[in-house]
Amino acid sequence: MASRKEQKEQARARRLAEEQAAQLKARRNRRLQMLAGVLLGAAAVVAVAIAISSKNKTVNTTSDPGKAQQHQIDRQVNALLAGIPQNGTELGSSSAPVTMTYFGDLECPICRDFSLTGGLTPLISNEVRRGKVKIVYRSFCTATCNGPGQQVFNDQQVAAYAAGEQQRFWNYTELFYHEQGAENSGYVTEDFLKRLAAQVSGLDVPKWQTDRGNPALLSQVQADGAAAQAAGLTGTPTLIMKGPKGEVPLQAAVPSYGQLQQAINQVS
Amino acid sequence: MTAASAPVTRSLARPSGLTIAIVVLCLLGIADAGYLVYVHYAKLTVLCVGGHGGQSSCGTVQSSSYAALAGVPVAVLGLGGYVVILVSLALRGEVGRAVGFGVALVGFGFSMYLTYRELFTIHAICEWCVGSAMLMTLLMVLMGVRFLRGAS
Numbered sequence: 122m123a124s125r126k127e128q129k130e131q132a133r134a135r136r137l138a139e140e141q142a143a144q145l146k147a148r149r150n151r152r153l154q155m156l157a158g159v160l161l162g163a164a165a166v167v168a169v170a171i172a173i174s175s176k177n178k179t180v181n182t183t184s185d186p187g188k189a190q191q192h193q194i195d196r197q198v199n200a201l202l203a204g205i206p207q208n209g210t211e212l213g214s215s216s217a218p219v220t221m222t223y224f225g226d227l228e229c230p231i232c233r234d235f236s237l238t239g240g241l242t243p244l245i246s247n248e249v250r251r252g253k254v255k256i257v258y259r260s261f262c263t264a265t266c267n268g269p270g271q272q273v274f275n276d277q278q279v280a281a282y283a284a285g286e287q288q289r290f291w292n293y294t295e296l297f298y299h300e301q302g303a304e305n306s307g308y309v310t311e312d313f314l315k316r317l318a319a320q321v322s323g324l325d326v327p328k329w330q331t332d333r334g335n336p337a338l339l340s341q342v343q344a345d346g347a348a349a350q351a352a353g354l355t356g357t358p359t360l361i362m363k364g365p366k367g368e369v370p371l372q373a374a375v376p377s378y379g380q381l382q383q384a385i386n387q388v389s
Numbered sequence: 390m391t392a393a394s395a396p397v398t399r400s401l402a403r404p405s406g407l408t409i410a411i412v413v414l415c416l417l418g419i420a421d422a423g424y425l426v427y428v429h430y431a432k433l434t435v436l437c438v439g440g441h442g443g444q445s446s447c448g449t450v451q452s453s454s455y456a457a458l459a460g461v462p463v464a465v466l467g468l469g470g471y472v473v474i475l476v477s478l479a480l481r482g483e484v485g486r487a488v489g490f491g492v493a494l495v496g497f498g499f500s501m502y503l504t505y506r507e508l509f510t511i512h513a514i515c516e517w518c519v520g521s522a523m524l525m526t527l528l529m530v531l532m533g534v535r536f537l538r539g540a541s
Contacts, residue, residue, distance in 0.1 A: 152539065155483060159491045159536070167498030173459050174502070204453035204511040250512055251446075 176323065191320065198295045199322055201242060205250055207288040210281075212245065213255030219248075219364040219389050221256045221381075224349050225294075225357050227277050228309060229264040231374055232358045233298040240378035254385060258294065259345035263357045268305035278342045280314045283332035284321055292321045364388030407538075408478060411531050418471035418524045425451070425464035425517055438516055450515035455506045463503065467521055470496040474528060483539070490529075490536040497522075497529035 206214060221244075225232040235241055248254040265274035277297070284293035296317050302308030318329050332338065349359070360371040362384040369384045376384075404412075428435050429451070437447035450456065456463055470492055477489030500522035507514050 152483065152537070155487050156536070159487050159494065163491050163494035163498060166495045167502070170458060170495075170499050171502050174455060174506075204455055204506070206453065252513075 194296065194299045195320060195322065198292055198299070201245055201295065202291055205245070205291075207285070207291055209285045210258040210290050211255055212258075212291045213249040214252035215255065217249075217252050217255040219254045219362060219385050221254055222361045222363070223256055223258050224261040224345070224354055224359040225258060226261060226263045226265050226274065227281065227294065227297045228268070228274075228301065228304065229357045230301065230304060231356075233301045235358045235360075235375045236295065236298045239375040240381040243378040244381050248382075248385060253389075258290065259348065260342045261346055261349035261354060261357050261359065264304060265309075269307060269309065273309055275339060275342055276311075277309050277314060279333055279338045280318070280329075282338040282341060283329050283335070284318065284324060286332045286335075286338075287324055287328065289321050289324050292324070293317060296320055360384075362388050407531060407535055411478060411528065411535070412475065414524050414528050414531070415471045415475040418521060418528070419468060419475070421517055421521045421524065422464050422468035422471060426462065426468055429462050429464060435515070435517065446513040447515040447517060450507055450511055450513050450518060453506075453511045453513075455503065455511065463499075466499075467496065467525075470525075474532065483536075486532075486536045486539070490532040493525065493529040493532040496525040500525045 202212075205212060208215065223241075244254065245256070249256060260274075260278040262271060262274040265271075265277070281290055281293045281297065284290050300313075300317065302313075315326075315330075318324055318326050356374075358375075360376060360381075362369045362371065362381070364385070366388045369387050371380060371384055373380055425435065427433075435447040435451055458466060473492045474489050474496075477485050477492065479485075480488065500518075503518060504522050507518065
């Protein structure tokens with residue numbers, strides 16, 4: 122039988138053990154709470170960072186069939202251009218060894234064919250995305266001057282160049298070609314140009330509107346046209362591939378991806 | 390000297406293997422991100438093993454719109470992350486360990502997102518970025534162990 126002193130010591134040891142267990146449990150609980158806090162906090166920070174990084178590349182969904190189709194086009198254009206650097210009317214890495222100059226008219230149906238069903242899309246997805254080729258777009262009035270006239274041409278081309286002030290020239294141009302109307306139908310109105318601007322993901326529309334009044338952009342459109350005439354060009358799209366081994370004009374009206382690749386190989 | 394203070398003195402004199410591993414990974418991360426920051430501001434070409442038709446794949450990634458977050462180059466953010474993790478090792482107590490673990494978790498999460506973008510959006514891989522993502526993954530694991538273990 123344990124003495125009174127031993128019983129006291131046993132009780133004390135038991136109490137100490139219980140206190141230690143309680144302390145351990147409290148510490149474990151506190152650490153678990155802290156772990157949950159750290160995990161939640163980190164997830165929140167990452168989510169915000171991803172949202173900022175993905176900004177201007179997301180597209181809303183809608184149940185309206187017309188708008189759904191429009192959003193489908195937006196998605197397509199965003200997917201094509203996401204991550205590719207843009208600078209004014211230039212698309213692709215500025216250090217790309219090959220440059221394709223693309224003389225175009227936004228109302229030109231053959232330009233539309235080249236952009237949407239010809240070799241341009243795979244060229245952007247591959248060579249431009251990989252930094253081998255950059256594309257420089259220049260304005261040359263063809264279809265528009267045969268119909269609505271020079272003023273409409275200037276307005277539409279400047280509208281695209283103004284989007285280029287926010288590195289979205291190619292988004293605007295691709296959307297324009299996707300939504301191009303019938304030739305000489307007069308579809309290029311102020312509302313049409315504004316609607317396209319509203320469709321361009323991440324475009325600051327009020328700034329775009331202000332930039333449209335910048336005389337430098339109109340001068341650029343006029344200079345492009347003068348350069349095309351000086352070079353003796355007669356139609357759009359006119360494509361010129363230039364690389365370390367020289368310069369090659371594309372002969373086909375709507376060059377295929379294979380023909381573009383052939384020209385790239387010739388100049389690089 | 391009391392018996393309770395002896396382990397503290399020993400841990401100050403000799404850092405644990407876990408701490409050494411974290412320090413080494415942080416220094417590697419600082420070198421990796423520091424190089425990308427230097428190249429960015431010096432406007433130099435990134436040294437890269439992979440390439441796509443005459444242009445390095447690192448160049449493609451670094452010139453993409455995903456290379457900056459709200460105008461800040463992601464390499465600068467990565468460099469900051471490694472420095473904060475390293476400094477957190479000097480902070481005593483659970484708060485210091487939680488801060489280090491939290492930063493490593495954020496670095497890991499964002500690195501995974503950027504790797505996804507490289508694979509499925511940019512279609513180019515930058516070895517420096519992949520290297521940093523691997524370092525962040527290891528750091529996240531080690532900082533997690535350090536946090537849960539409660540060791541300094």
